[in-house]
Amino acid sequence: MQPETATTPALEATVLVSVGRHPVTGRARRADQDARGVELAKSLPNARVGLLYAGHLGSDNESALRGYLGMGFETLSLLEQPEGADVLPALAEALEASSPQLVITGERAEQGEGSGLLPFLLAERLGWPLVTSLAAVESVENGQATLLQALPRGQRRRLKVRLPALLTVDASAPAPRQSAYGPSRRGRLDTRAAEASEDTAWAEWQVQPARKRPKRLKIVKATSARDRFKAAAAKAEGGGGQVLSDVTPEEGAEAIFKLLREEDVLR
Amino acid sequence: MLDILLPILIFAALAVAAVGAWRRSRLWRQGRHARVDLLKGLASMPRRYLVDLHHVVERDKVISHTHVATAGGFVAAALLMILVHGLGLAEGVLGWLLLLASASMFVGSLFVARRRRDPPARLSRGPWMRLPKSLMAFSVSIFVITLPSVGLLPEGVLTGAFGTLFALILAVLVTWGLAEMLVGMGWGGPMKHAFAGALHLAFHRRPERFSTRHGGEGRSTALKALDLNDPDTTLGVEKPSDFTWNQLLGFDACVQCGRCEAVCPAFAAGQPLNPKKLIQDMVVGLAGGSDAHYTGSPYPDRPVGEHHGTPHGPIVAREGKALVDAETLWSCTTCRACVEECPMMIEHVDAIVDMRRFLTLEHGQTPGKGAEVLDNLIATDNPGGFDPGARMHWAADLELPLMSRRGQAEVLLWLGDGAYDMRNQRTLRALVKIMRAAGVDFAVLGDEERDSGDVARRLGDEATFQSLARRNIATLDQYRFARIVTCDPHSFHVLGNEYGELGGHYRVSHHSTFIGELHDAGRLAFRPWKGGRVTYHDPCYLGRYNGEFEAPRHVLRALGIEVAEMQRSGFRSRCCGGGGGAPITDIPGKQRIPDMRMGDVQETQADLVAVGCPQCTVMLEGVVDSTADVRDIAELVAEALTDQTDQTAATAGESAQPEASLAREVA
Amino acid sequence: MSEVQRRDPRREWIARNRLHPQHSEVMAELGRGAASEWMGPHGVLRRNPHAVGFTGPNGVKRIDRSGAQQGVTGGGASAAAAQQKPRVEISDPAFSVVVVPDMAGGRLSGHDRDLLGLARRLADADDQAPGAVLAVVFGAHKESGFEEAGIDRLLHLESSDVTGYAPEARLSALGMIDMAWSPRHWLLPDSKLGGGELGRRLAARLGERPVAGVWQVEADPGQATGWRCITRGAAESLDIQRELPRIALALAECAEPVSDIRHAATPVALPEPLPATLSRIEDLGQVPVDPAGVALSEAEFILSAGNGVRDWDGFHHTAEVLGATEGASRVAVDDGYMARDRQVGATGTWVTARVYIAVGISGAIQHLQGIQTCEKVIAINMDPGCDMFKRADLAVVGDSTRILQALVARVQQSREEQRDAA
Known part of the structure; x- marks a missing residue:
């Protein structure tokens, strides 16, 4: 086992990173999911991890991208693209040229359309399998990777995928390590020119800051005036729950049990 | 025989000590360059030793006297020994002085020996346990050897079979003494402290700490800025x-x-x-x-x-x-x-x-929640990750005057990150009420304020600290104000002491100082205190860092409170455990620091502990089953304000009138 | 009997007209006699106020509005109403709208129903040429309400290669559907339960730019498709208004679910069997996850301990029996009873559990902040005045040790019963 792993060539992994946006202040930062992808890649044993970014390099973006370098990288490959360009062709070409075995990226960008489509388009274009919501890479051997996929509520599914493959991570992947200032300042942004293709559709859309979605009204399908009146006059929900005092432990337990049953959390 | 042996021994010891000292100094010189005024340092060294260092040592009287006798005796004895025995200048008063010095050293060494008989746990043992014996060997042997020189013993006493044996024993003792006392200085024995200590005092990295002849007790507590733009050096200390x-x-x-x-x-x-x-x-x-x-x-x-x-x-x-x-x-x-x-x-x-x-x-290995806090500071300018635009939400009803509208004010009220904390908002409200009651012309920065950078800096993130500090300085530079008042000693320290290096020089006061001044000026009147026993907890960043021990006590006295002091108070106050990012890094121990501090409070049987720091408030209030309430001084003052204060303030200036009435409503 | 309802306007008129001489007759014929309520032809409940009430002892008519009287006739009427939801059949649709519901847990989720509601809006926009909603369901399911959800056609695929996690096989099935039905709209839930992923795969496969995160759709004759939509972009921070493309991934509450009508939900089949695909992704099955090891922020059921817990073994045992993830207050962590990563609150982890049981936690403000988003909070505490009780949906005053013991006993007893029943 030991010598075998020693002779296996290093696993080439590329993490596609993007410039994130802080949810509260909107400042540029390393995108959370991408950073988790970098963390996941860094924790792979015997892997050579490269960072790839395609997009515009502004002063804000630079400090955000340097955030990834601060996780312990010397260089970040940067495909220079004008603002608002469709980065898919540039990324696909770069990946075809470097042909890594694993490409890891976040599920959705924190800026722009953020439709989460890019990994799918990339996988389709490269003809690679794609696994979403990656939580961990358990092992890589014989050209196959055993993965843990995150399901809602902390559940996990084990998958085996043939390499090369594209993996996306979401918030259930391990939290990214801290970005250290020293390496981030010293790291290099390896800028390469890449052909740009304009995203024409984007320009046609109306974009504005998100407004609060209207809360769905509880529509009372009352068939009688009495029901409608009752619904309208009903006290708003909340305002303190039920308090059981002077009950035996058994009665208390019974009430709790009933609620757990109602909520269907007991298995 | 000793006449020949002694000079050889002394000068050999001096030579070996010199070699050792040079080797030791080479070890120190492995360190990075630091700009030190060597000559000035050496010149002020005796004063630093005799005044400043002694001031600290004197807190323990017995040890202080022991050290004066031993060290003073030794230094004098060593110098005189070189003259008397090394150069043979035994005539006259020198020999007698040497006797006196070595006797003093011997007496001192007796006390050292007593201390070493059953040493407290904090003292190191090992080579230090032999030190009293070495001291005695040196002092006794030098004393005895000097006796013939001054004529107290006949010259011939050390001749003859018995005398030679005695002389040999003395020679051995002298050798032991010299080895420990002189050679050991450079070669790493316990006496190293004398040599390294003297030079350390001379070349101290904070010369401002030492008192000057012009008076004024030195205090230098600000961390030194790190040059972030030097690409060749690693940031901070790795090796x-x-x-x-x-x-x-x-x-x-x-x-x-x-x-x-x-x-x-x-x-x-x-x-x-x-x-x-x-x-x-x-x-x-x-x-x-x-x-x-x-x-x-x-x-x-x-x-x-x-x-x-x-x-x-x-x-x-x-x-x-x-x-x-x-x-x-x-x-x-x-x-x-x-x-x-x-x-x-x-x-x-x-x-x-x-x-x-x-x-x-x-x-990038800040433990615990450190990384998260630093990320928050970078992204939101406050450690909690709250919306910078929500900084003033707590004061929505107070209509605080904003600097951005006013442009100038007598006092700039620095709120600190406590503005996001529901507990500290009570303190801030109290402080605003006091300001209004006294008719102070004040304004706040509002949403323009950022974290002072204290936590980032103590967590080692100098980059974030400097970024926050520079932006705060740029904001402060836009406005005119006479002074900054804050109820957060951490902000107080950073704004007052650490922004200077980055170009921000301000007069900063803690709110207790300011309240004290207002009271002394007759702008605040208090109802007499009717509560129970009160003790006061000195915040580290107010007390030890800035020497402000008196102002809070003065305010408490003005309130009619007699402070039941804790055993550890003033400059010896025990920390609440909230400084330096310790609650963020959260290194586990056997017990919690705030629990111990509330134990100290309990010993005074106080019903209430007055504090002057939001961090201390949070830490001490977090203690479960505590016997005392925790209140900020501002809260105590605000409660004790009499209506009369409000009226004086109301009549003092027309502009203050609506504010004062508003303050009443708020209260 | 024919399912088709035939209307007799004359009889309905007589039934409405209480003064008509034949009124009672017709009512009796309709089986409603003196019924006070009945379902009208448009699905609206009709009521005859004269039939309500009773004659009191003094010969005066009395109406009891407490609702007690309703049960007399109401029961049968409402049961009939459910069956009498008007049934709509679109036999010759002008186009089709394909919906691929998540079917989480084998049932239509709320999100799925919202999506079907949206599909109905798209399909029914034009009275003259209604479209059909085709739902594609993969794998076994337990749902019986497809008709009420507004599905016209149901394509149920349950061959072994599309069950489990089989995105590639499902994708090829969707490809066949696209060829066979050429749907005007593809609607998928933009969820973590598979829909979001499948929809994106489909778009990439069909080479069409879809829209994700749709939360509002409006008719807009100016657009080529006749519809425009508003979607969330840039990590929920932007609203993008654009034309609704053929493939749309919609968020929950994008439309109102269907409620008043039934649809046919006619089973349909693929024109040809699914080709065998070589999957490059192999599903090795779900991994059993120890609830105690689930990250607090992800856990859906948390049993949290505070200063008031004395019997720690009992607490851990309860968590194990309930299958709950363990949490703790700061004090319990500080005292060393629980690990630091189990701390709930502003200074620990912000949790999103559906059910949160706080045992012996008084409810410091920092703790309450951390459980803000929990749906149901149950509190057990000795002190009835504690702040946690103000937040709790159910609060029990008493000794936590004994209540937890009783709870364990109760849960085990019910499991016992279930086993016996099975």
Whole structure:
């Protein structure tokens, strides 16, 4: 086992990173999911991890991208693209040229359309399998990777995928390590020119800051005036729950049990 | 025979000591460059020793007298010995003086011996246990040898078979004494402290700490800024040789008296920190080797002998063990109790922050919630990650005057990040009420305010600190105000002492100082205190960092409160555990520091503990089943305000009238 | 009997006209006699106020509005109403709208129903040429309400290669559907339960730019498709208004679910069997996850301990029996009873559990902040005045040790019963 792993060539992994946006202040930062992808890649044993970014390099973006370098990288490959360009062709070409075995990226960008489509388009274009919501890479051997996929509520599914493959991570992947200032300042942004293709559709859309979605009204399908009146006059929900005092432990337990049953959390 | 032997012995010892001293100084010079005025330092060294250092030593009278007798006796005896026995100038008064000096040293050594008979746990043992014997050997032998020189004993007493034997014994004793006292200075015996200590005082990295002849007690507590733009050096301290040479010298001056250990809150809480051990570890690293020879109390729960280092090896290993564990560095609350107590004036906190800087800036290994807090500071300018636009939400009903509208005010009220904390908002409200009652012309920065950078800096993130500080300075520069008043001692310290290096010079007052002044000026009147027993907890960043022990007590007295002092108060106040990012890094110990502090409070049987710091409030209020309430001084003052104050303020100025009435409504 | 309802306007008129001489007759014929309520032809409940009430002892008519009287006739009427939801059949649709519901847990989720509601809006926009909603369901399911959800056609695929996690096989099935039905709209839930992923795969496969995160759709004759939509972009921070493309991934509450009508839900089949595909992704099945090891922020059921817990073994045992993830207050962590990563609150982890049981936690403000988003909070505490009780949906005053013991006993007893029943 030991010598075998020693002779296996290093696993080439590329993490596609993007410039994130802080949810509260909107400042540029390393995108959370991408950073988790970098963390996941860094924790792979015997892997050579490269960072790839395609997009515009502004002063804000630079400090955000340097955030990834601060996780312990010397260089970040940067495909220079004008603002608002469709980065898919540039990324696909770069990946075809470097042909890594694993490409890891976040599920959705924190800026722009953020439709989460890019990994799918990339996988389709490269003809690679794609696994979403990656939580961990358990092992890589014989050209196959055993993965843990995150399901809602902390559940996990084990998958085996043939390499090369594209993996996306979401918030259930391990939290990214801290970005250290020293390496981030010293790291290099390896800028390469890449052909740009304009995203024409984007320009046609109306974009504005998100407004609060209207809360769905509880529509009372009352068939009688009495029901409608009752619904309208009903006290708003909340305002303190039920308090059981002077009950035996058994009665208390019974009430709790009933609620757990109602909520269907007991298995 | 001794006539010939003594000069040889003395000069040989001096020569060997000189070689040792040179070798030792080469160890120190492995450190980074530091700008020190060597001549001025050497010139002021005696004063620093006799005045400043003695001031610290004198807190323990017995030890102080012992040291005066022993060290004074030794220095005099050693110099006279060279003259009398080395150069043969025994005539006249010199011999008698030598007798006196060695006698004094002997008396002193008796006290040292008594202390070493059953030493307290904080003292290191090992070679230090033989020191009283060495002292006696030196003093007794020199005394006896000098007796014939002054004619108290006949010259011939040391001849003859018996005399020769006696002379031989004396020679052996002298050799032992010289070896320990002179050679040991340079070669690393206990007496190293005298040599390194003297130079450390001369070349101290904070010359401002020492008093000057023009009066004025020195206080220098601001951390020194790190040059972030130098691309060639690692940021912070990775290896012992990354310290500046005078820091290394300072470590070497440690006498292992353990006073730091006795006052360290982290050590008492069972967290893996012992300031003395840390300094000794730095000494081990400076010379290379393992800590197996350390003979004091270890870091709690960390056995001695597992750590080792070299001058150019890492202090903290990324994985495994090196010289020091990272938890040790992150246990520190930066309360400066150790620095305050250190008779050698060693700067423990500077060293710890230097090493933290490396861990954070180069490794990105801030433990606990540190990374999250720093990310929040970068992204939202406050450690909690709250919306910067929500900073003033707590005061929506107060209609606080904003600097951005006013442009100038007499007082700029710095709110601090407590503005986001529901508990501290009560304090802030109280403070606003007081300001209004006294008719103070004040304004706040509102949403323009940012975290002062205190936490970032103590967590070692100098980059974020400087970024926050520079932006705060740029904001403050836009406005005109006479002074800044804040109820947060951390902001107080950083704004007042640490922004200066980055170009921001302000007159900053703690709210207790300001309230005291208002009261003295007759602008506030208080109802007499009717509550129970009250004690006062000195915040580290107000007291030890800035020497403000009196103002809060003055305010409490003005309220009619007689403070029931805790045993550890004033400059010896015990930390609440909330400083230096300690609650964020959260290194586990056996007990919690705030619990111990509330224990101190309980000893005074106080019903209420007055504090002057939002961090202390949170930490002390977090103690479960505590017997005392925790209240900020501002809250106590606001409650005690009489209506009369409101009226005086209302009549004082028309502009103050609506504010005063509003304050009443708020109350 | 024919399912088709035939209306007799004359009879309905007589039934409405109480003064008509034949009124009682017709009512009796309709089986409603003196019924006070009945379902009208448009699905609206009709009521005859004269039939309500009773004659009191003094010969005066009395109406009891407490609702007690309703049960007399109401029961049968409402049961009939459910069956009498008007049934709509679109036999010759002008186009089709394909919906691929998540079917989480084998049932239509709320999100799925919202999506079907949206599909109905798209399909029914033009009265003259209604479209059909085709739902594609993969794998076994337990749902019986497809008709009420507004599905016209149901394509149920349950061959072994599309069950489990089989995105590639499902994708090829969707490809066949696209060829066979050429749907005008593809609607998928933009969820973590598979829909979001499948929809994106489909778009990439069909080479069409879809829209994700749709939360509002409006008719807009100016657009080529006749619809425009508003979607969330840039990590929920932007609203993008654009034309609704053929493939749309919609968020929950994008439309109102269907409620008043039934649809046919006619089973349909693929024109040809699914080709065998070589999957490059192999599903090795769900991994059993120890609830105690689930990250607090992800856990859906948390049993949290505070200063008031004395019997720690009992607490851990309860968590194990309930299958709950363990949490703790700051004090319990500080005292060393629980690990630091189990701390709930502003200074620990912000949790999103559906059910949160706080045992012996008084409810410091920092703790309450951390459980803000929990749906149901149950509190057990000795002190009835504690702040946690103000937040709790159910609060029990008493000794936590004994209540937890009783709870364990109760849960085990019910499991016992279930086993016996099975």
